[in-house]
Structure formats: C-alpha cells, structure tokens
Amino acid sequence: MKPFCFADGTIVPTESATLHPMDLGLIRGYGIFDFFRTVNYTPLFLENYLDRFITSAEKTFLPLPYSRAQLSEIIHLLIEKNNLEKGGLRMVLSGGISENHFSPAAGKLFIFAESLSLPSEEKYREGIKLLTLEYVRPIADIKTTNYTLPVWHSVNWKRLGAEDVLYHWNGWVSESSRSNFFIVKNGVLHTPNQHILLGITRKHILDMVKNAVIRPISLEEVWDADEAFISSTTKVLLPVTQLDERKIGNGKPGPVTMEILERFRKLEKEIVA
Template identity: 30%
Template sequence: MGIGYINGKFTNLDELVLPIDERGHQFGDGVYEVIRVYNGTPFMLDEHLDRLINSSKAIKLPITQTVEDFKNLILEAVDKSQLMDCNVYMQITRGIVTRNHLFPTVPVSITMTVRPAKLISQTTREKGETAIFHEDERWANCYIKSLNLLPNILAKQTAFEAGCYEAILVRDGYVTEASSSNVFIIKDGKVFTTPLSKQILPGITRMAVKNATNLLNIDFIDKNFTPEELLEADEVFVTSTTSEVLPIVKVDGKLIGTGKPGEVTNRIYQQFLKLI
C-alpha cells in the first residue's frame, strides 16, 4: 500500500504518469530526499527540507515553494497514504520540456511516493552487517543530493555480488562515505567520522548520531581516516535514513573488533531510538 504524487495530483503507485520529456528521466537533472516517518510523524523533517533546498540552490533549480509548502505537502501525502511507518521519497527536477542541455524556462516538476518502511530485522542488527572497500568514483560535489547516482549503484551492486550490505568508498587513501550511508568508526570509546565537505553527503542520521553522542557524553570527532584505521577500529557502523544506525562487523573479509556489534554502537542506537 502507498500513494504517489506528481505536480499537484495524487495517484496510485501503479499509475503511468511520467512524461517522456521529464528532465529527471533524460538528464538526472534534479535532487531528492528520503524521509522516514515513525508512527505518523516525519523524523527530522525540517533538516531534510533544509538539505533539499540547499541541494536545489546548488544546481540552480528555481523552486518557488517554501519549506512550509513542502512540509504541508508531505504531511498531506502521509495522511492520504494511511501509513504510520513509511518512507517518503520526494524528487524535484528542472521540469518537463523538449530535450535540450540548456536550462528551460518552465516550472520545476515535483514527484513523491509514500511507501511502507522496509525494516531491518532485529536478527540482522544483533549479528551486524558486512561491507567491502570500493574506489570512490563519484563526482566532486557529493554534498548535493542529486539524482545522478550511477557510481553509487555500481558500488552497491558490487557489494551485493560479494555477499555484502555496503560498499565503503575510498578516495585519495581515505574513507569518504559508503554507497548509500555515512561511515563511522569507534576507537577507545570515541566516535570518528569523515568531516563534512563537498566529498560527502551531510547525512540527516549523521546529525542525529551527533546529537545522540552529545547526550551520552561520547566524543564525536570529525576526522579523516584510512581503510587501515577502519580495519583496526573497535567498532564500525553506518547510518542512513533507511538503515538508521547499523553495525558493520566485517570489511573485505576481515573482522572488526570482536566480529560482533559493539557496546558503544548499541548505546548510540538506543539513544537514537529515544530521539525518534
């Protein structure tokens, strides 16, 4: 069950609505957000929408809607879906117009879906997940949450074919992030993660984890680290809207710490649940 939306109209998810001259379809010319809804309430909605606006500005997308407009639209969609625990996917593109590389003078196109949340099982959380290292082949502006995700998809597929959950990306000898999540290591009770820059997405769950560590009096340190330092960490976890806080217990076939989810990661996850 779920619901769709395109440019002012709510639709069924199986209804054919995408125009062939949509610039998101033809160029990947747009941005998006994924928002988790818990018990009918979108989590960190303001932060998600701020990032959406910032991404739009970064690609010179001429949106006229305000954060409040988007908030009302999302709440209406969640209400119409009748789903209490769901994922909202919102996409904004440069519009519907005959294919041409130059910016058109047409309204932006807004589409959205609301679907039931896919939960990670408690068994998986208790066991932890695995990952591989993969070269970061993405463009220079990964802070923009754009529709151009082909390098991420290829890395994620490579991880899947290796029997792993994630691909941890490495650029110039340092970990940046993963194919669809931010990466954290824990050493001597301290949390380390890649500093915010154009090379990584400013994750909303990353922000929530920083809040959680502050509440727990755990040091949260923005610091670049190498794959070797990651393998020598006591614990590793990744974060995203859909993964939440997920332990990684093996990378490239090598166990992290004891090979089981660690105590600090679990404390952070439990505090994250309280924030929800």
C-alpha cells in the same frame, strides 16, 4: 508504493504520475531527492529534511515552486491520504525539459509515499559486511539522483555477502553509497568530514555524542578500528563487522555502537510520543 502521490501540483493516484521522456532526470540523470520516515503518522526530523531538500534545489539550480510551509502541508496531506502510520516519503525534483537537452531547467516535483522494510534484527545483532570501492560521489554534499555506479556495482554484493560499499580515494574514506560512516577507537567516535552527504541521522548522532571527532579518516584507521557502523534514514544505525575479507575489531557489534543505537531509538520514541 502507496496509492496516492503528489504530482502536477496536486495529489493524484500514484499510477497516473508521469515524467516527460526528455526530462533531464531521465536523459542525463540530473535531479535531486530526499527521503524520510514516518512513525506513528509523524514525519521524523521533517524540518531537517526540508532544509536539505531546499538547499539541494538551490545548489543544483533547479527552481522549487513551493515554500517550506507548502511542502510541509503537502507531506501531511499525503500521510493522511495514504494512512501512512509507518513508512517513507520520497521527494523528487527532476532536472526539467531543457532547450539544449543539457542545462538545468524548471523540473517537476513528485512526492511519493512508500512502504518501508527496515533491516532484519539479525543484521543489528551480528553486523554487516562492506566492500571497499575507490570512488568519490560527484557533488557529494547534494542528494542527487545519480547512483549509477553503486546500482551497477550492487549486482555483486549479494554474491559476496555484502550489504553495501565503503567509498575511499587516495587512502581516505568518505561514506557508503547510501549511508554515513563512523568508527570507534578507544571509546571515541570518529566520522569523516570530506566528500560526504551531511546525513540527517548523522547530524542527530553527533548531537547525542558530544565528544565525537569529525575529521579525515584513513582506510588504515578503519582496518585498525575497534568498532564501525553506518547510519541512514532507512537503517538508523547498522554495525559494520567486516570490511572486504577482514574483521573490524573482534568481528562483533561493539558496545559504543549498540549504546548509540539504543539512544537513537529512544529519541525516536520521544518525538512520536
């Protein structure tokens, strides 16, 4: 965590930021957040992340007492104050202190600047393993702070050699715990359309790949896929070469996956040039 954050309406030392112990964010796990990267002091795709954060606040009935322009100004001030050439920024809006300890109230806005470590090059080169998990994330289209199940489940991931999970329900896959999911079959990119967060990295991948198909995808199709990968802010795009104990395709990152990764990295360079 970097030295300065935004809390209580101003930029303060991060160690001095506080949350009331009766805030719904703590006692009910109710709140929203968003996270984006900076490269060369530039917040990547900032307008897209602000869109989602503002929409999440509206959908969760949490008052957001700052305009888009004010949020953008605060973010740029934090980047400067923390000398955040390359790192992450996390916006959090808590559920507030509720009279009945249950209903959404006026919450507290925090914006934290963070150091960031991307996955190792070995993971991009060799691919990763996911574990299937029968689950649908609650109100999946909103980026809430409710990650209870995957945090609990993650205790087993390292022991099982896995990076994350792949959620599925009634035979249909949706997403990973912190990433969107894609498969490639016969050279065509496919991604689920239900029970998912509309990821910003996902959006830009779909903008690049014009013939991508957005539709329900069955677990059986994943087993039969030629390639698979996950996408997120912090991972960009990670090839998935194993699901549980079965290989995806030939068990190596595929050409379509690696081409999309290369194109996305080129896009980032063009933005910060």
